[in-house]
Amino acid sequence: MAEDLDNVIKQIAEGPESAEVDGVRVKQQPLPDIIDADKHLGSKKAGRNPVKAFTRVKIVSPGTV
DSSP states (O other): OHHHHHHHHHHHHHHHEEETTTTEEEEEEOOOHHHHHOOOHHHHHHHTTTTGGGGGOOOOOOOOO
């Protein structure tokens, strides 16, 4: 799914915002809206993975050497 969305973003960036042929007008979603949707879907997907909740972090207090 991520590859599909990457392809959609690439096509939108390369193509025109609107086009008109034989009186039929087509307008695409603005690119910033598509990018925001990609970020939202990515954060939703990352939130579903419970393994990501258990990450290792090394904490070093500033007073120790």
